[in-house]
Amino acid sequence: MDSKNNRQITKNKNFAQALGHAWDGFYLIFFRERNFRIHLVGMALVIVAGLLLRVDRRSWLWLLLACFLVLSAEIVNTLVEYLVDLVVGPHFDPTAKKIKDIAAGGVLFTAGTAVLIGVIVLLPCLLAKLSF
Numbered sequence: 169m170d171s172k173n174n175r176q177i178t179k180n181k182n183f184a185q186a187l188g189h190a191w192d193g194f195y196l197i198f199f200r201e202r203n204f205r206i207h208l209v210g211m212a213l214v215i216v217a218g219l220l221l222r223v224d225r226r227s228w229l230w231l232l233l234a235c236f237l238v239l240s241a242e243i244v245n246t247l248v249e250y251l252v253d254l255v256v257g258p259h260f261d262p263t264a265k266k267i268k269d270i271a272a273g274g275v276l277f278t279a280g281t282a283v284l285i286g287v288i289v290l291l292p293c294l295l296a297k298l299s300f
């Protein structure tokens with residue numbers, strides 16, 4: 169499965185080869201991207217809160233959607249960082265700065281929206297639990 173050491177630039181020959189490259193990408197995101205792991209910890213906390221507060225099915229959909237939106241935004245942000253580094257290299261470039269900062273701002277915006285969704289969904293459940 170590991171395709172890190174080959175220098176293939178042609179199309180994948182079969183599904184197994186494509187899966188191997190997808191696994192490399194998965195590994196890079198999960199084990200090399202600190203911010204992605206931080207978001208995963210946040211997602212784990214949301215899941216624990218949802219289980220403890222016994223939220224209903226519709227609330228789970230909102231919470232999971234919010235979490236996966238943040239993870240997706242972080243993946244796009246990582247892609248943008250790699251693309252900018254590929255094009256610009258190790259040089260300061262004002263446009264590269266704008267592009268990277270906008271991508272990071274997009275993650276912040278999505279994370280803020282996710283927190284809002286979390287509060288809207290979890291706060292009433294928490295208050296209801298505390299009042300008993």
Ligand SMILES: Nc1ncnc2c1ncn2[C@@H]1O[C@H](COP(=O)(O)OP(=O)(O)OP(=O)(O)O)[C@@H](O)[C@H]1O
Nearest residue numbers: 203249256257258259260261262264265268269272
């Ligand atoms: N080539 C460049 N030219 C100008 N500014 C840059 C360049 N590369 C990075 N920067 C600035 O440095 C910041 C951090 O860079 P970069 O996003 O590569 O690091 P990071 O630690 O991986 O970021 P993140 O925490 O968002 O994952 C960027 O948001 C941008 O402001």
